[in-house]
Amino acid sequence: MSNIKPIADLSYRNYDGPLKKPGSRWWVIAKNGIRIALKKKALWFWMFGSAWYYLAMLVGLFFFQQVSSANPPIKQAMQAFLERIVWQDQFLHGFSFGQMAMLIISLMLGSGSIADDNRSNAMLIYLSKPCAKREYLFGKWVGIALPVFVIMVIPTIVFYAYGALTFREYGFLKDAWLLPKMLVIIPIAAMLHASIVVGISSMFNQGRNASATYAGLYFLGYFFTSLMGGIWASSRGETTYPVRHLFYGSIDGILIGVCKAIVGTNGSPPFGIQNPGRMSQVPAPNVAAILGIALLISVVFVLIAWRKIRAVEVIG
Amino acid sequence: MSEVVVDAQSEVASHRSRGRIQRIGRAHHGPNRLDRILAANRQGHNWTRGEVVANAAKERSFLVLRIVSLNGFARCIHKLQPDNFKVASLNSGSDFTDEISLNAARLNENQSCFHEPRSVPTCLMAHEKAPGVLSYARLVTVARISNLTVRYGNFTALDDLSCEIPEGCTGLLGPNGAGKTTLLKTILGFVNPTSGEGTVMDKNIRTDGMAIRQLIGLMPEQDCHIPGMTAVGFVSYAGELSGMPPADALRRAHEVLEYCGLGEARYRNVETYSTGMKQRIKLAQALVHGPKLLLLDEPTNGLDPRGREEMLDLVRSVSHGRGVNVIVSSHLLPDIERVCDRVIVVIKGKLRTAGTIKDLKKLAGQPADVELREPNLAFANLLMEKGLTVAPPKGNVYRVQSELPPEDLLRVVQRTAVESGAQVRGFETAVRTLEEVFLEALTA
Numbered sequence: 001m002s003n004i005k006p007i008a009d010l011s012y013r014n015y016d017g018p019l020k021k022p023g024s025r026w027w028v029i030a031k032n033g034i035r036i037a038l039k040k041k042a043l044w045f046w047m048f049g050s051a052w053y054y055l056a057m058l059v060g061l062f063f064f065q066q067v068s069s070a071n072p073p074i075k076q077a078m079q080a081f082l083e084r085i086v087w088q089d090q091f092l093h094g095f096s097f098g099q100m101a102m103l104i105i106s107l108m109l110g111s112g113s114i115a116d117d118n119r120s121n122a123m124l125i126y127l128s129k130p131c132a133k134r135e136y137l138f139g140k141w142v143g144i145a146l147p148v149f150v151i152m153v154i155p156t157i158v159f160y161a162y163g164a165l166t167f168r169e170y171g172f173l174k175d176a177w178l179l180p181k182m183l184v185i186i187p188i189a190a191m192l193h194a195s196i197v198v199g200i201s202s203m204f205n206q207g208r209n210a211s212a213t214y215a216g217l218y219f220l221g222y223f224f225t226s227l228m229g230g231i232w233a234s235s236r237g238e239t240t241y242p243v244r245h246l247f248y249g250s251i252d253g254i255l256i257g258v259c260k261a262i263v264g265t266n267g268s269p270p271f272g273i274q275n276p277g278r279m280s281q282v283p284a285p286n287v288a289a290i291l292g293i294a295l296l297i298s299v300v301f302v303l304i305a306w307r308k309i310r311a312v313e314v315i316g
Numbered sequence: 317m318s319e320v321v322v323d324a325q326s327e328v329a330s331h332r333s334r335g336r337i338q339r340i341g342r343a344h345h346g347p348n349r350l351d352r353i354l355a356a357n358r359q360g361h362n363w364t365r366g367e368v369v370a371n372a373a374k375e376r377s378f379l380v381l382r383i384v385s386l387n388g389f390a391r392c393i394h395k396l397q398p399d400n401f402k403v404a405s406l407n408s409g410s411d412f413t414d415e416i417s418l419n420a421a422r423l424n425e426n427q428s429c430f431h432e433p434r435s436v437p438t439c440l441m442a443h444e445k446a447p448g449v450l451s452y453a454r455l456v457t458v459a460r461i462s463n464l465t466v467r468y469g470n471f472t473a474l475d476d477l478s479c480e481i482p483e484g485c486t487g488l489l490g491p492n493g494a495g496k497t498t499l500l501k502t503i504l505g506f507v508n509p510t511s512g513e514g515t516v517m518d519k520n521i522r523t524d525g526m527a528i529r530q531l532i533g534l535m536p537e538q539d540c541h542i543p544g545m546t547a548v549g550f551v552s553y554a555g556e557l558s559g560m561p562p563a564d565a566l567r568r569a570h571e572v573l574e575y576c577g578l579g580e581a582r583y584r585n586v587e588t589y590s591t592g593m594k595q596r597i598k599l600a601q602a603l604v605h606g607p608k609l610l611l612l613d614e615p616t617n618g619l620d621p622r623g624r625e626e627m628l629d630l631v632r633s634v635s636h637g638r639g640v641n642v643i644v645s646s647h648l649l650p651d652i653e654r655v656c657d658r659v660i661v662v663i664k665g666k667l668r669t670a671g672t673i674k675d676l677k678k679l680a681g682q683p684a685d686v687e688l689r690e691p692n693l694a695f696a697n698l699l700m701e702k703g704l705t706v707a708p709p710k711g712n713v714y715r716v717q718s719e720l721p722p723e724d725l726l727r728v729v730q731r732t733a734v735e736s737g738a739q740v741r742g743f744e745t746a747v748r749t750l751e752e753v754f755l756e757a758l759t760a
Contacts, residue, residue: 019530039544121541125554
């Protein structure tokens with residue numbers, strides 16, 4: 001302490017102001033997590049990266065629409081394209097192609113959320129305050145799930161708004177419940193990512209270890225799903241029964257399955273390209289089953305985190 | 317403890333609640349001079365309890381009011397004395413609690429209570445003394461533990477431990493594995509006791525863990541911070557976690573960081589702080605929400621001598637006269653001795669000894685240490701001839717014991733020194749060191 005005292009009164013005074021009752025600390029924790037995450041510049045890059053399919057479709061549709069108005073052959077091709085395209089599937093592709101970026105965003109937001117607290121003994125700070133363990137965990141969870149939800153939902157809504165305003169005569173609004181369905185799917189995806197990353201983060205003292213673990217888990221599953229998809233496609237859908245279910249045996253697969261099941265589509269080739277007839281899409285899974293699996297995985301990882309967060313070693 | 321008796325021509329039934337002072341009674345005549353005291357109290361001298369100790373002599377139109385306050389209040393009154401009060405008497409006692417008595421006119425209520433909001437228990441004590449008698453009050457208890465047993469599996473960490481932690485600064489002493497940590501965890505409400513009961517500021521440790529943590533600030537032993545935050549961000553975040561509104565938390569963070577000597581470095585990332593700065597920021601985050609009880613675990617860990625001095629000054633200033641009660645867990649006896657008024661020694665989960673440091677250091681029979689210019693055998697022999705007990709000298713210091721009061725003993729020593737030709741350099745009541753007290757408790 002400096003002996004040179006400034007003019008201000010620096011003597012200790014008690015705080016007699018208002019204190020909120022316990023119960024709302026989770027929002028303080030979530031807010032802080034989001035605030036720290038938003039400072040990461042790379043997050044902004046991946047935010048746009050996660051919406052690349054929607055952006056590509058928007059730019060492509062807008063460009064060809066402008067060009068086709070002055071060019072009859074292009075207009076004809078555009079017409080055929082718009083009549084052929086399955087709009088629900090574009091949301092499925094926008095959602096599924098964005099999952100890789102969502103993984104990275106989830107890792108940026110959440111891999112260190114609890115691991116870093118373990119490393120820096122921040123748990124002592126949190127749990128010695130009037131902040132319950134459940135509030136801490138829920139706050140950390142919301143701090144990941146909410147940004148993931150927002151990052152996914154914005155391009156979806158933008159694309160929907162553009163399509164609804166521009167292509168309604170081409171059957172864009174054929175499924176009136178498309179947007180509500182997407183607004184159900186996206187929170188499920190956010191929940192799954194947030195739960196897994198929180199659970200894995202709680203198991204480590206280093207965010208990078210948690211990142212490596214989740215990324216490894218995700219990519220192993222991703223390759224597995226790709227393999228199953230390849231087997232299914234190459235057999236033109238005539239392969240044995242388990243393949244169509246094993247396709248959904250990964251985080252990526254579960255999310256695609258949730259989207260297919262809720263939107264009610266089996267999918268089609270991306271960007272509205274013509275299916276040459278050789279490719280066969282894996283049929284959508286049962287809604288209840290796939291939602292049950294997503295929920296079960298989320299609960300398991302949240303329970304892992306719950307077990308790992310302990311108010312121990314508070315003193316010495 | 318200091319006692320000041322003043323004449324106040326006022327009615328003094330007042331009550332402090334929610335940070336404001338409310339009048340309970342009404343003045344019958346004259347200015348309410350106690351308001352001046354209350355105003356002084358607002359300046360930082362927090363009292364914890366006030367009560368009428370004697371409904372003395374209504375025919376004399378005054379009452380004796382006793383206010384127990386934290387250190388500084390009586391001195392404050394004493395300063396105000398020339399303008400406002402006639403001080404009848406001033407007695408000094410322990411240095412951690414002030415106690416004053418006011419002669420106040422025509423108080424209607426037999427009992428009234430002054431207390432700090434959200435402070436230590438404020439229940440009124442029953443009258444213990446006869447009317448008109450000035451007396452010292454019991455200390456308010458911050459934490460009360462009764463027959464507490466905590467087991468981790470087969471291991472008993474706390475074994476039927478009972479103790480009371482009064483207001484002020486209390487040191488928690490004990491060897492490794494003694495149960496200090498478990499006791500503090502239990503106070504924080506983290507550990508469910510196997511049996512026994514406990515209250516912290518009237519909150520039950522079994523059921524009111526959250527409410528207890530609202531009133532407590534913890535400065536852990538280990539380095540702890542929230543990654544990626546500046547000091548001011550970290551401390552204000554800690555305030556928000558304690559329930560403070562964001563604006564209040566930010567303002568308060570600046571205040572406590574200044575107070576803890578981190579004003580210049582408050583915008584730096586905490587991860588770049590030195591060990592000493594990290595110790596301070598731990599204290600700052602513990603203080604931010606204005607806790608009534610501060611738990612400090614090895615507050616001087618890893619500090620250089622200057623940093624240690626500064627940290628101890630800081631702890632002492634917080635715990636004396638600021639309305640913050642402190643429990644310091646430390647292995648460093650000089651640190652405990654410097655900042656604490658009381659100690660609790662816990663060994664193998666049992667309470668071994670507890671009390672004020674001053675009392676614990678006292679030796680039976682109140683012997684005196686007489687320091688001579690040089691050893692003098694004749695001096696010792698003469699004292700023994702006069703019936704005094706003289707222990708073998710340590711250097712040129714003789715420990716003398718007798719039944720005489722200290723003043724009489726001093727006279728005997730002086731006379732004997734003249735008779736034996738010894739030059740007395742010093743005379744003081746002999747005490748043990750805290751280390752001796754601790755070792756005795758350890759080996760008992």
